[in-house]
Every structure is written in C-alpha cells, then in structure tokens.
Amino acid sequence: MDQAKAGTVTMGKKNKTGRIAEVNQFPHVIQYVDFEDEHELKGKWASEEFNHENPITLELACGKGEYSVNLAKKFPGRNFIGVDIKGPRIWVGAKEAVEQNITNVRFLRAFIDHLENYFSKGEVEEIWIPFSDPYLKKPKKRLTSPKFLNIYRKVLKPWGTIHLKTDSKVLYNYTLDVIKREDLNVITRIDDVYRDAPEHELLTSIQTYYEKMHLKEGKTIHYVAFQLTP
C-alpha cells in the first residue's frame, strides 16, 4: 500500500517514527538531559566515551551529519560529534556510522544553547557550522551571534577554530561583522568557495543535504574560519 495514503510520512529508507525509535537505541547517539542538568559525559568524553585523548571536533546544527561522518573517515586520529536537536535527521549519519563501522564519530541530540552542560572548558578543539539557519528576523538566534560565541568560549580551547559554511549572504556578512566588532582572528575567508577555492578539499568534497539544495538553486557558498581570540 502507498505509505503516504496509509498515513505515514516516508523519509528515505525508514519513516520518521521508525527513525526516532532506532536513533534512541543507537549507543553512539547521546540523548539530551534536562536543561538544568549537566550530562555525565561532561569533561569525560575522552576517558568514558572515546577511550583516548584525540582532539574533539563538533559539527553544530549537523542535520544528517555529513561533516561528522566524512571528517571522521578522513581523520581517524580525531573524534567528531554531530549536534542537532532533530533525531530523525541525526539518524541518517548515525546509521551510516554503524553500517561503515566508523568508531570515531558520535551524535548528540541536544540544543546547542546548552553545550556547556555537555562539555567542559577546553574539551572541544574545533567547531564546524555548516548551513545553519540564517534567522533573518532574529539575529540573536544565529549560531555566530555574540550569545553563541560566548557559549563556545565555555567549551572550546582558546586557540580553537570555528568554521562557518553558508549560502546565506546575510549570515555571512553578519558573522564577518561580529568577528570585526569582537576583534577576532580570521584564519581563512572565502567569499565564493567553488569559484575561489575549488581545490579546498574539505569545503568542496563534503556537501551537506542543505548545501546540495542551495547549489541546485545556483547559490554562492561562503566560508570563514576564525578563532575566538584576537
């Protein structure tokens, strides 16, 4: 029977309810705690979860986790954690990690607003933010707003790098403006990734679900990498 007619919404290989049920069972998907609580893994990801001290990279607003999964494959000497609140999206990357036996990737289903409940100061070495919502009318909700940068300061090593990749000119210019106002250190700035840096493998060989949609629409992809220290 047509599943749409039967009342279920199909999402690729599994429907939404099936994805939620399965993602809740995956041992490498860590579920959120109450907003007020600290997670038991805080400060202990190396000793209790990964069992070694390799540096940790977060992919924020990871969606289906393309950066987490593909960076984990490229860099076996590092650990990767995709963070998003939506379980059915996380399921896609989590499933791929299981099927391909990728051992250095985890997913955290939580609000990015509460990162300090999950990580202690300096526990994270790098952050990727691919195609986060631009929140055109609510700048404070943007993941590069001063509010969020202050959250990252509580978990990121002082020299840690933040990578923003976006199709949104508004979010890109806003981020460059925040960087300028806070006198932060820009490591790399690429206004048009596919025109100006086609050889930049990490930027062009990994494409997220949203990026593919934006590219189909002919949008320009922007990138900036920066540090929270001046």
Ligand SMILES: C[S@@+](CC[C@H](N)C(=O)[O-])C[C@H]1O[C@@H](n2cnc3c(N)ncnc32)[C@H](O)[C@@H]1O
């Ligand atoms: C536009 S989608 C991009 C997903 C993915 N990065 C991609 O490029 O395909 C934005 C994602 O951010 C997540 N998100 C937005 N705000 C969030 C927050 N405060 N905490 C956790 N996840 C958030 C949403 O659930 C959604 O999956």
